[in-house]
């Protein structure tokens with residue numbers, strides 16, 4: 019139907035915006051702790067403390083494999099990634115500070131692409 023075609027277009031626009039946001043995050047100087055999954059041999063307690071690990075490489079792959087039902091679904095994974103970071107790291111540690119900075123950058127980009135009504 020016309021309504022279904024319009025909704026499909028919206029989904030495609032949203033997916034494109036989500037892809038460009040991930041690219042901008044990856045290029046941010048504070049992205050280094052989030053580019054790959056946390057190395058659990060380097061950080062042996064990580065798997066016990068963080069029940070649902072998440073990082074930008076997994077988010078990028080899920081986007082490419084069309085595994086997100088909606089932009090909200092995608093946003094949930096980004097917020098999970100930043101919340102995991104706050105759980106595992108001191109605020110004043112290098113990774114903790116990078117997490118706060120990148121989260122702020124993300125939320126700004128999110129609001130640019132999807133202005134709250």
Ligand SMILES: Cn1cc(C(=O)NCCCNC(=O)c2ccc(F)cc2)ccc1=O
Pocket residue numbers: 050051052053054056057061102103106107113
């Ligand atoms: C999210 N999180 C990350 C770390 C962490 O230490 N992560 C990687 C550090 C070493 N990795 C790099 O420096 C690097 C990685 C990729 C790259 F392209 C360039 C540099 C520790 C706790 C935590 O909660």
